Amino acid sequence: MPNMSLKKHEMPSQSPDIRKSNYSEVALGYTEEIALDEAERCLNCKNMPCVSGCPVGIEIPRFIRKICEKDYEGAYGVISEASSLPAVCGRVCPQETQCESKCVRGIKGEPVGIGRLERFVADRHNETFTEHVTPPEKNGHRVAVIGSGPSGLTCAGDLAKKGYDVTVFEALHTPGGVLVYGIPEFRLPKSIVSREISSLKEMGVKIETNMVIGKVISIDELMESGFEAVFIGTGAGLPRFMGIPGENLCGVYSANEFLTRINLMKAYKDGSSTPIARSRSVAVVGGGNVAMDAARCAKRLGAENVYIVYRRSENELPARAEEVEHAKEEGIVFRLLTNPTEILSDEKGNVRGIKCVEMELGEPDSSGRRSPVVKQGSDFEIPLDCVIMAIGTSPNPLIKSTTEGLEVTKHGGIVTDGNGLTSRTAIYAGGDAVTGAATVILAMGAGKTAAKAIDEYIQQK
Amino acid sequence: MFRILKKEELNPTVIKMVICADRVAKKAEPGQFIILRVDEEGERIPLTIADYDRDAGTVTIIFQKVGATTDALAAKNEGECIQDFVGPLGKPTETEGLKKVAVIGGGVGCAIAFPVAKKLHELGCCVHSVVGFRSKDLVILENDFDSVSDRFVRMSDDGSWGEKGLVTNALRTLIESGEQYDEVIAIGPVIMMKFVAALTKEFGIRTVVSMNPIMIDGTGMCGCCRLTVGGKTKFACVDGPDFDGHEVDFDEAMRRGAMYRDFEKKARDENCNLFKKEVGHNA
Numbered sequence: 001m002p003n004m005s006l007k008k009h010e011m012p013s014q015s016p017d018i019r020k021s022n023y024s025e026v027a028l029g030y031t032e033e034i035a036l037d038e039a040e041r042c043l044n045c046k047n048m049p050c051v052s053g054c055p056v057g058i059e060i061p062r063f064i065r066k067i068c069e070k071d072y073e074g075a076y077g078v079i080s081e082a083s084s085l086p087a088v089c090g091r092v093c094p095q096e097t098q099c100e101s102k103c104v105r106g107i108k109g110e111p112v113g114i115g116r117l118e119r120f121v122a123d124r125h126n127e128t129f130t131e132h133v134t135p136p137e138k139n140g141h142r143v144a145v146i147g148s149g150p151s152g153l154t155c156a157g158d159l160a161k162k163g164y165d166v167t168v169f170e171a172l173h174t175p176g177g178v179l180v181y182g183i184p185e186f187r188l189p190k191s192i193v194s195r196e197i198s199s200l201k202e203m204g205v206k207i208e209t210n211m212v213i214g215k216v217i218s219i220d221e222l223m224e225s226g227f228e229a230v231f232i233g234t235g236a237g238l239p240r241f242m243g244i245p246g247e248n249l250c251g252v253y254s255a256n257e258f259l260t261r262i263n264l265m266k267a268y269k270d271g272s273s274t275p276i277a278r279s280r281s282v283a284v285v286g287g288g289n290v291a292m293d294a295a296r297c298a299k300r301l302g303a304e305n306v307y308i309v310y311r312r313s314e315n316e317l318p319a320r321a322e323e324v325e326h327a328k329e330e331g332i333v334f335r336l337l338t339n340p341t342e343i344l345s346d347e348k349g350n351v352r353g354i355k356c357v358e359m360e361l362g363e364p365d366s367s368g369r370r371s372p373v374v375k376q377g378s379d380f381e382i383p384l385d386c387v388i389m390a391i392g393t394s395p396n397p398l399i400k401s402t403t404e405g406l407e408v409t410k411h412g413g414i415v416t417d418g419n420g421l422t423s424r425t426a427i428y429a430g431g432d433a434v435t436g437a438a439t440v441i442l443a444m445g446a447g448k449t450a451a452k453a454i455d456e457y458i459q460q461k
Numbered sequence: 462m463f464r465i466l467k468k469e470e471l472n473p474t475v476i477k478m479v480i481c482a483d484r485v486a487k488k489a490e491p492g493q494f495i496i497l498r499v500d501e502e503g504e505r506i507p508l509t510i511a512d513y514d515r516d517a518g519t520v521t522i523i524f525q526k527v528g529a530t531t532d533a534l535a536a537k538n539e540g541e542c543i544q545d546f547v548g549p550l551g552k553p554t555e556t557e558g559l560k561k562v563a564v565i566g567g568g569v570g571c572a573i574a575f576p577v578a579k580k581l582h583e584l585g586c587c588v589h590s591v592v593g594f595r596s597k598d599l600v601i602l603e604n605d606f607d608s609v610s611d612r613f614v615r616m617s618d619d620g621s622w623g624e625k626g627l628v629t630n631a632l633r634t635l636i637e638s639g640e641q642y643d644e645v646i647a648i649g650p651v652i653m654m655k656f657v658a659a660l661t662k663e664f665g666i667r668t669v670v671s672m673n674p675i676m677i678d679g680t681g682m683c684g685c686c687r688l689t690v691g692g693k694t695k696f697a698c699v700d701g702p703d704f705d706g707h708e709v710d711f712d713e714a715m716r717r718g719a720m721y722r723d724f725e726k727k728a729r730d731e732n733c734n735l736f737k738k739e740v741g742h743n744a
Contacts, residue, residue, distance in 0.1 A: 171547070171678070171680050172678060173498060173505075173544070173545040173547075181678075181682075209545070210545050210546065210547035211547075212547060212548075212550065212679075212680055215488070215548070215549060215550055215680075216484050216485070216488065216547070216548070216549075217484065217488075235682075237681065237682065238681045238682070238684065238696065238699075239682075239683065239684040241684070241687075241694060243694075247694065248687055248688070248689055248694065248710075248713055248717065249716075250716055250717060250719075250720045251720075253685075254683060254684040254685075256682055256683045256684060257677060257683035257684055257685045260677050260678065260682070260683050261677065264677075265504060265505070265677065266502075271731075272502075272504075273502060273503055273504040273529060273530060273728065274504040274505075274677075275504075275721040275724035275725070275728075277720075348716070349713070349716035396680065396681050396682070396699075397681075397699070398680065398681065398699065
């Protein structure tokens with residue numbers, strides 16, 4: 001008999017008052033008891049609408065059935081057929097706009113907590129499963145993957161499962177890409193990322209760090225050295241700034257820099273060798289998940305006032321509702337319909353405030369969102385000592401400029417067909433390097449598609 | 462891990478190290494830089510490449526002990542390893558087609574100016590080197606500069622080495638004596654580059670400066686190393702580190718360079734205290 005409760009089980013979490021001064025994970029995960037009860041809410045629909053909402057096509061009702069049977073390892077097996085990073089996706093996927101948005105239970109009441117169940121299964125596996133994976137038999141073909149973020153790791157994992165000899169090249173000193181430098185510990189513990197990477201290594205994937213492809217070695221040189229195909233998963237690239245006065249003052253960070261100092265370099269820890277400004281009042285400009293991450297990190301570094309400054313209204317915030325909710329609970333103040341026009345300097349070149357104008361919403365623009373219009377004469381100032389720009393990125397030109405014949409769009413994103421193939425034979429690409437800033441799961445989906453295409457290409461050669 | 466093959470103290474605060482880094486050596490050009498981490502908990506710092514040997518697979522770095530990280534690096538000995546060493550990053554200095562160049566080096570910046578002077582010399586360009594140090598005991602690479610320069614002018618703040626005065630005094634004398642340069646390349650403290658650029662602007666001589674701002678990833682991802690050049694924001698790691706000296710906002714670069722000075726001082730003092738304690742225990 002299914003559990004017909006209209007509400008999904010809430011995620012046990014650290015209380016806002018406590019968590020805003022620590023970096024431990026906010027969401028604590030379902031207990032076995034909660035997971036079993038939640039799993040019973042799934043109606044096990046025959047046509048599985050939820051699966052159509054999953055970019056990597058996890059057979060959701062089947063893994064949930066396994067939970068009901070208390071066969072947690074079996075459930076993990078179902079998820080792993082489609083996903084290389086279950087513990088990561090269970091945490092950072094926007095399930096509310098993907099699988100859960102298609103759930104029949106969501107028509108009257110709340111959808112099944114698919115993401116939370118996925119996380120439960122992955123965490124349970126990581127806690128209890130100690131056997132070592134036997135690497136599949138090698139098929140003798142070598143593939144290079146550039147970048148060890150979500151798309152690269154997925155592509156590498158899928159190819160390794162098929163027996164390919166895969167080497168992943170990472171520019172930084174630690175693999176993981178945005179999972180390591182971007183997403184904070186309190187949302188995605190780094191131990192989880194390193195565990196997922198270890199299991200890829202167990203499958204035979206080689207990872208080389210400190211390899212800035214395009215500088216240390218070019219894609220053509222990689223191919224000359226015996227790689228039969230290359231996947232480019234180099235991520236989003238260069239941080240954007242607004243182009244307003246004062247953006248190079250001391251105390252102005254890009255979100256990438258701020259988060260990299262904290263997450264990759266551990267600047268939040270006492271005694272860290274990498275510095276970061278400890279500010280009293282911080283404004284984060286932007287309304288996406290990255291902006292929420294930066295704001296919540298600033299709070300944890302001890303800032304008294306942290307503002308999200310966003311030029312549209314709450315409805316248009318691109319961040320996940322859950323992240324916005326968490327940020328509010330932690331005391332982040334939302335200054336909506338507000339647009340900065342200048343960052344103000346003290347006599348020493350440090351930030352002392354930000355000048356803004358109020359906005360109102362006009363007609364919908366090309367993205368379908370109502371575009372903000374300046375309210376004349378509405379200038380005002382917010383006193384601050386730190387500003388973080390979280391308004392997106394533009395593609396890194398490094399690979400393009402060192403790979404002849406690689407086509408890019410006018411925005412700089414790499415051009416690919418539906419299978420991830422670029423304008424060059426045997427060179428594939430996916431993730432933010434193609435689409436511009438998007439989500440972890442979309443990048444994983446692209447890595448998966450490209451892995452399939454690379455396999456077909458090499459087998460047909 | 463990257464092994465230190467050779468270590469040499471060039472003066473009391475400046476160290477030269479030859480690092481085994483095959484891949485970096487293969488591609489390195491003058492003007493490019495590397496990013497290193499001394500150990501697993503270390504910060505990432507950029508250092509410009511001082512020399513390289515493609516056959517031996519080695520890269521030479523020359524650095525001044527200015528903070529906790531460079532102190533930790535200096536404490537490493539021959540045979541020991543550095544955790545991370547990535548490069549070559551940034552664009553090489555443009556040396557093609559130049560006939561006569563004044564290379565200006567200041568302090569430890571001479572370590573970066575020298576490979577540029579050497580490359581120009583090898584390309585058959587007439588090189589006038591003007592280098593300055595605070596005093597005689599801080600001088601580095603004297604013979605090296607001498608061997609690649611058609612003219613070599615030594616300057617020191619206190620007159621204990623060469624002539625007393627600043628590199629800008631010497632450069633002005635050269636220009637006013639009728640020397641005509643295609644280009645001036647200035648590498649040293651930001652304040653020195655600022656005044657060299659101001660001087661050459663007066664005479665309309667194209668001037669290239671090598672900027673060395675604070676960096677983290679060195680691939681364009683973080684934007685920490687940004688500068689204002691000709692009113693536009695540029696990233697030193699991917700757009701530079703060389704820029705048109707007449708366009709760089711040096712005052713802003715100096716302010717940004719000093720952003721973490723208090724932190725650096727504290728970190729260094731703490732390390733010193735730790736070191737003293739350790740020595741105390743062992744004694």
